[in-house]
Every structure is written in structure tokens, then in C-alpha cells.
Amino acid sequence: MPNRLATESSPYLRQHAENPVDWYPWGTEAFERAQAEQRPILLSVGYAACHWCHVMAHESFEDADTAALMNALFVNVKVDREERPDIDAIYMQAVQALTGQGGWPMTVVLTPDGTPYWGGTYFPKDDRHGMPSFTRVIQAVANAWREQPDAIARTTEAMRDLYANSSRTSGPTGTVNAALLERAFTEIVTRYDRTLGGFTGAPKFPQTMALDFCLRWHARGGDALALEIAHRSFVAMGRGGLFDQIGGGFARYSTDARWLVPHFEKMLYDNALLVRLGVHLWQATRDDEVRRITESTIGWLAREMTLANGGFASSLDADSEGEEGKFYVWTADEVDAVLGDDAAIARAFWRVQSGGNFEGHAILHVPVAPALVASRLGLTEAQLRTTIERASGALLAAREQRVRPALDDKVLAGWNALMTRALADAARVWRDPAVRALAVRNAELLRDRLVNAAGRVTRVLSHTDGPSVGPGFLEDHAAVALAFLSIHELTLDPAWLHQARRVSDAMRLHFFDETTGAWYDTPNDGEALITRARDLNDNATPAGPSLALEVVLRFGELDGNPATRTQSLESMAPLAEPMGKWPNAFGYLLGVAQLAIDGAVAVALIGEPDSTAIQALAAAVAEKYLPTLVLASSGGETAPAALLEGRAALDGTATAHVCRNFRCEMPVTDAATLLQQLSTPLAVT
Incomplete structure (x- = not known):
């Protein structure tokens, strides 16, 4: 018998619709029941592609005895962290404070008013490797609720203090x-893995925003090590098993x-950030390998992640047929059977050996530079590349016959906007009409289905392609505004500049506190939670305030308003010390800071957007990696921004005006x- 999650928009929640757990979605019904019965709430937070979320679901939530215990002791609430990042952030803060660590699945126990008093992450069904079983844990937590009210009161008071302190703005x-x-x-350099690329330690995340800042730093002053960190890390990831x-x-x-x-799940946001970095790296290096990796990622997006309505799905699961990575790995015999005469070269290139490198199978990777592989095989690089492209196509066709990992097909505004921006950059730089069409179509979906007449952005477009649901957060509004600006830079159509301004105005109205000068992740007219979420770290995605400050700065450059630079620098000043000390946690904000410090390279293009002459000028702009580029065109209309006012086409010919520090x-x-x-x-200061 399906539970209450069966009709939810989130694929993650629907994954739990057949659980014997009496799940509630987040909402008043669950809290009213908890209040009426004076029972604690067990909040479980995860997401569709989360491997350990699946493990805990199979072990515990699908188990009738465990479910019966949960139902007897708690009001049980399931949340998709991707639909509700505010709830996830608020309670993750508590779990980290209580345990010193965090992650997903996240399990938090709340009082009926929503205050956390216990938290953790994954728990096994049975005691294992020093970890207590889930049933033992929840029995102890429920006993504490009944028998230790004073201890619960002390913990909840501490949690309220934690939220009160974190919500205060600092000087x-x-x-x-x-x-x-x-x-x-300099601090980033100390963390750089000079042998393997990326940053030291394991597990190893791309940390794309820190790499992007390194590329910006190189462009700013010519630091060779900065370029090496960004370039070598990207290529190392692209040659590894991390890359498909x-x-x-x-x-x-x-x-x-x-x-x-890898942890085999593929997330839309990771690939959006990596595509944009790849485009910019190619501009800086002209490395064909960087371009192949980036274009291959765009190909994956178009083939596997693009929905019929033009939206991009959120993620691909790590698991298929109950096994992590099964869809992606190979045996040597399978490669031989598919590739025939090409197998020997392909196995040498991807290091496919009998016995494999992962649970008896092989994860394809490129451990040796392609030029060296070609030399060892007595081939030219061109011959090797031709063979590998042919082998890739054959293996891909064979893989398509396997059971595919689950697709989380909800369309998230912020994540789609990050990818649209990356595609717009790729289309503008490589003049690729197919990528341009992919970017514009997604932007049109965002405009038509997820942005209302007042410029408010909705978070989610349901998998059913029904009505959009859920409040848009700061990251959604800012990312959509930036995506629309990028589509304007690609198409030179001023309508997109107007659209971006509309979203930007709504963003400032509903997420910025004029009194404190703080940006909040949730709107001022949104649901009242135990605290108003305000995450300042650039984690897996750029923080909402980081994106919002970039929107403000870009419009400041377009509108000829130097005050936005000063105001933005003042807004970042409370984070100055942590930005310098822990730069990997503020990679995106550091790039925004550079824009505020140096100002933009602003280019106004005057002329008909589709004319050959103006397209030649646009192509020239795309030749250069300009990390602070702001590009605008009036398209023959009345100037939609101060950057375009008074700009004329010389002798009726398409004309470019290059401006720095508001001087042209x-x-x-x-x-x-x-x-x-x-x-x-660029004149640096």
C-alpha cells in the first residue's frame, strides 16, 4: 500500500512510496500530528542519486520490523535535499554541531516544534564495524525523549543558541x-596535489570553483603555477575514472x-561547473584534450540528461541492478568481444587488464598520456585517436543494452541555469549551433515555466511536466539571472537582458536585507522555519550570496554604477579572514571578489545581432579568456543599459566599444x- 509520498513531485520521495514506514512529506500535517501526540519527529534527508541513501533504505526503511518501530516511536518525515536545500542546510548545521561531521542520508530527530536534539548520518541495520544499528539508535533516542526531558531541553536550548548566533551578521x-x-x-597552493592534480587527500572532489579561481589568478597576473593547477587538475580528472x-x-x-x-553518480551541477571551466581553460591553453573532454560532457548532457521539454535532469544514479557502478565497468573479455581488432589498442589506452581494477572489473581510465601510448604502440596520435573514437562508439552502443541507472528527472531552476550558462559560453566560444540551440531552449523553458511575471523563480519543474512547485531560493534567482545574461551575450538579443534584470530585481527585493546588508537563502515571504537559512560557503554549488553578488556587480558594470563595486567589497568584508584562510570553501566568491576589485572588461556591440559584421566582432571577443568580461548589445533597440547609451555604429557598420573602469x-x-x-x-592593483 503506497504511503503519502506516492503523489510527491520528487523522484527521491517516490522511491520511498512503497516503504512500510508511515512517511510524511515536509509540511504542517506531520508537525500537527507530532504536537497533538507529543511525539518526536524523525527527519530523514537524502537525494535520488545517493548510494548510501539507497543502502539505508534497503536495509532499514524497507524492513517491516524496523518500519514498525519507527512508526511506533516517531512521526517520520522524508525530505529531498535538492528540492528543499533550506531544510537540508538548517539541519545539517545541527548534525555537524552535534557530531562533528555530516553527510547523506542525514537522520535528525526533532521536537514537535522543529528543534533538533539528535542527529547522525548512515546507520546499518545491525551493529557493524563499531557502528550501532539503526534500531538501537532510534530506541535510545526515543527513550531519551520520554525519560530525560531535562537533557533534551538543554540540547534544544543549545541548538537555538547555535541558530541565533549563526544568523547574526558580523563586522x-x-x-x-x-x-x-x-x-x-598561496593557501590553495599548499593543498595542491603536485603529483596527481587536484587537492590532496581522499575522497577527492573536483573543487571546480577553486580551480576556476586559479585560472582567473593566472589571467590576472600571469602566474604559471596557477595555470598549471587548473589545467593539470582538469586533464587528470578527464583521464581518470572520474570521467566517463x-x-x-x-x-x-x-x-x-x-x-x-569514482562514486559513480553523475550530478548536473558538477558537470555544469566543469563544462564552464573546460571552455575557459581551452580559451587560455588551446588544449585539444581539454576541448574533447568538455565537448564529450556536453554530448552526454544532450544524449542522457536532456528531457523532452528542454529541461535538464538533476542526476544519474550510481547504482543499477542493485550494484554501484555496474553500468559503467567492463571485463577484459567484454571489451574483446565488442571491439574485435581494436581491442588490443583500446585495452592498452584504457588499461583494461584481466582481473580489473575494481571488484573484478575495469574502470576505463587513461593512466598514461595519449602521446606516450601512441608512441609505445607505434601509432601516430591521430591514428590512436581515430581508433579510440571508433572503440568508444562501439562500447557506448553495447553499454546502451544494459540496465540503466535511475534518472532523477526533476528540473531544478538553479542547476539548470548553471548548465545553461556553461553551454552559452561553449556555444559563444566554439560557435557551435547545436550547443547554442541546447542552451537557448533550456533558457526558454526557465523563462516560460519557472519565472513568473514578477520575476520570481520557482525551484522545481515536476517530472510529470506538470505545474512548477516549491519556492525558489536565492541560488535559483541568482543563477537564472546569470544564465539569462549569458544567453544575451550569446544571442545579442536585448530581450534576455530585460529578463535577467527582472529576475535580479525580484532577487534583491525578496532575499536582501537592507538593514543588515545580508543576503538570505530563503525569501522574506517564505515558510517560517526554526531559522532563516544563510549558507555562505561555496560547497558543491556556488553559495547563493556569492551568485547574488556577481549579479549585482554585473548589472553595476552594465549600468555604469561604480558604487556596486564598493558595496560588494563591503558586503564580503565579514568573510575576508576565512576567504584567505580557507579559500577552497570560497572558490566562487574569490572570483566575484576579483570582479569587484578589478572591474569588468566591458564590451558593447552595436549593430544587428545576426549580421555577419557583428558576429565577426563577437567571435573576436570569444577568442580571449577574459574572466571579468561583461558583454552587451542593444540589437538596434533603445539602449537597455548605460553601457550601451550613446554608443553608435560607425558609418552604419557594426561597432565594438571596449571599456574598463567605465572609460572606453x-x-x-x-x-x-x-x-x-x-x-x-589588465592593469592590476
Whole structure:
């Protein structure tokens, strides 16, 4: 008999619809029952692609005896952290404070008013490896609720103090300036894995935003090590098992330091950030391998993640047929059977050996540089590449016959917007019409289905393609505004600039506190929770405040308003000390800080958007990696931004105006001269 989760929009919640647990979705019904019966709430938070969430579900939530115990002791609530990042962030803060660590599945026990008093992550069904069983834990927690009210009261008071303290805004801890950026880069260098790329330790996450800051730092001052960190790390990930060698796309993280054994789930947001980094790395290096990795990831997105309505699905599961990674790994015999005469070369390239490198199977990876492999095999690099492309196609076709991992097909506004922005950059740089169409179609879906007339963004478009559901958070509004700005830069259609401004205005109205100068993750008219969420760290995705500050700065450049730079630097000042000390936790914000410190390279293109002349100028702009680029075009309309006011087309010909620090150089009409202007080194301070 399905429980209450059967009609929910979230695929993750529906995964639990047949559990014998009497689950409630988050909402008043659960809390009213808890209040009426004075029972604690057991809150379980996870997401569809989470391997250990599946393990705990199979072991405990699908077990009738465990479910009966849960139903007798608690009001049980399930939350998809991707639909409700506010709830996840609030209670993850409590779990980390109580236990010193966090993760998913997250299990938190709350009083009927929503205050946490106990928390943890995964628990096995039976006592194992020093971990208590889930049933033993929940019995002890329920006993404490009945028998130790004073202890519960002390814990809940401490939790309320924790939330009160974290919600207070603080004063400056330093100055956000060029010296801070240098200190942050120096600290990043200490964490750099010079042997394997990325950052030391395992498990190993891409940490794309820190790599992006390194690339920006190189562009700012020419630091060779900064470029090495970004480039070598990206290529190392792209050669490892973290990257799907035949299908494209990156897994969430590597369980080892060598990038070999991934946690096989693929998340939309990881790949959005990595595609954008790959495009910018190619601009800086012209490395064909970087481009192949990036384009292969876009190919995966188009083939496996793009829905019929133009939206992008949220994730692909790590598991299929109950086994993690089964869809992706191979035996040597399977490779031989599929590839025939190409097998020997392919096995040498991807190091496929009898016995494998992962539970008797092989994870395809490229442990030796392709040029060296070609030399060892007596082939040219071109011959090797031709063979590997042919082998990839054959293995991909064979893999398509397997049972696929589950697809979480909900469309999340913020994550889709991150990918749309990456695709817009790729289409603009590589002049690829198919990628352009993919980006524009997704932007149109966001505009038409997830943004209302007032510029408010809704978080989720249901898997059923029904009505959009759930409040949009700060990250959704900011990411959508930035995506629309990027689509404007790609198409030069001023309508997208208007759309971005509409969302930006709504974002400031509902998420910015004018009194404290703070950005909040939840809107001022949203659901009242135990505290108002405000996450300042750039974690797996950029923090909402980081994205919002970039929106403000970009519109400041478009509108000729230098005050936005000063205001943004002041807004970041409370984080100055942690930005310098823990830069990997503020990778995106450091890039935003650079924009505020240095200002934009602003380019106004005047002329008809589809004309050959203006497209030649746009292509010249795309030649250069300009981390603080702001590009705008009026498209023949009345200027939609101050950057475009008073700009004229010389002699009726498409014209470019390059501006720095709100001062513009002589207008130009030919691409070569424009490229020369853009190549002028940025004056750093």
C-alpha cells in the first residue's frame, strides 16, 4: 500500500512510496500530528542519486520490523535535499554541531516544534564495524525523549543558541583586496596535489570553483603555477575514472587520490561547473584534450540528461541492478568481444587488464598520456585517436543494452541555469549551433515555466511536466539571472537582458536585507522555519550570496554604477579572514571578489545581432579568456543599459566599444583591432 509520498513531485520521495514506514512529506500535517501526540519527529534527508541513501533504505526503511518501530516511536518525515536545500542546510548545521561531521542520508530527530536534539548520518541495520544499528539508535533516542526531558531541553536550548548566533551578521574581518586574493592563492597552493592534480587527500572532489579561481589568478597576473593547477587538475580528472571515458560526463567524486574509482553518480551541477571551466581553460591553453573532454560532457548532457521539454535532469544514479557502478565497468573479455581488432589498442589506452581494477572489473581510465601510448604502440596520435573514437562508439552502443541507472528527472531552476550558462559560453566560444540551440531552449523553458511575471523563480519543474512547485531560493534567482545574461551575450538579443534584470530585481527585493546588508537563502515571504537559512560557503554549488553578488556587480558594470563595486567589497568584508584562510570553501566568491576589485572588461556591440559584421566582432571577443568580461548589445533597440547609451555604429557598420573602469577606448569596426584592444594586459592593483 503506497504511503503519502506516492503523489510527491520528487523522484527521491517516490522511491520511498512503497516503504512500510508511515512517511510524511515536509509540511504542517506531520508537525500537527507530532504536537497533538507529543511525539518526536524523525527527519530523514537524502537525494535520488545517493548510494548510501539507497543502502539505508534497503536495509532499514524497507524492513517491516524496523518500519514498525519507527512508526511506533516517531512521526517520520522524508525530505529531498535538492528540492528543499533550506531544510537540508538548517539541519545539517545541527548534525555537524552535534557530531562533528555530516553527510547523506542525514537522520535528525526533532521536537514537535522543529528543534533538533539528535542527529547522525548512515546507520546499518545491525551493529557493524563499531557502528550501532539503526534500531538501537532510534530506541535510545526515543527513550531519551520520554525519560530525560531535562537533557533534551538543554540540547534544544543549545541548538537555538547555535541558530541565533549563526544568523547574526558580523563586522569586517579584513579587507577584500588584491592582497587577499594573493593570500588565498598561496593557501590553495599548499593543498595542491603536485603529483596527481587536484587537492590532496581522499575522497577527492573536483573543487571546480577553486580551480576556476586559479585560472582567473593566472589571467590576472600571469602566474604559471596557477595555470598549471587548473589545467593539470582538469586533464587528470578527464583521464581518470572520474570521467566517463566512453559516454562523457564526470562523476561526483573519486574515492581515491588517483581519480580512478569514482562514486559513480553523475550530478548536473558538477558537470555544469566543469563544462564552464573546460571552455575557459581551452580559451587560455588551446588544449585539444581539454576541448574533447568538455565537448564529450556536453554530448552526454544532450544524449542522457536532456528531457523532452528542454529541461535538464538533476542526476544519474550510481547504482543499477542493485550494484554501484555496474553500468559503467567492463571485463577484459567484454571489451574483446565488442571491439574485435581494436581491442588490443583500446585495452592498452584504457588499461583494461584481466582481473580489473575494481571488484573484478575495469574502470576505463587513461593512466598514461595519449602521446606516450601512441608512441609505445607505434601509432601516430591521430591514428590512436581515430581508433579510440571508433572503440568508444562501439562500447557506448553495447553499454546502451544494459540496465540503466535511475534518472532523477526533476528540473531544478538553479542547476539548470548553471548548465545553461556553461553551454552559452561553449556555444559563444566554439560557435557551435547545436550547443547554442541546447542552451537557448533550456533558457526558454526557465523563462516560460519557472519565472513568473514578477520575476520570481520557482525551484522545481515536476517530472510529470506538470505545474512548477516549491519556492525558489536565492541560488535559483541568482543563477537564472546569470544564465539569462549569458544567453544575451550569446544571442545579442536585448530581450534576455530585460529578463535577467527582472529576475535580479525580484532577487534583491525578496532575499536582501537592507538593514543588515545580508543576503538570505530563503525569501522574506517564505515558510517560517526554526531559522532563516544563510549558507555562505561555496560547497558543491556556488553559495547563493556569492551568485547574488556577481549579479549585482554585473548589472553595476552594465549600468555604469561604480558604487556596486564598493558595496560588494563591503558586503564580503565579514568573510575576508576565512576567504584567505580557507579559500577552497570560497572558490566562487574569490572570483566575484576579483570582479569587484578589478572591474569588468566591458564590451558593447552595436549593430544587428545576426549580421555577419557583428558576429565577426563577437567571435573576436570569444577568442580571449577574459574572466571579468561583461558583454552587451542593444540589437538596434533603445539602449537597455548605460553601457550601451550613446554608443553608435560607425558609418552604419557594426561597432565594438571596449571599456574598463567605465572609460572606453576608441570604437572599432574590425575584429583584428578589437582583439588587439582586448589583449591589452589588465592593469592590476
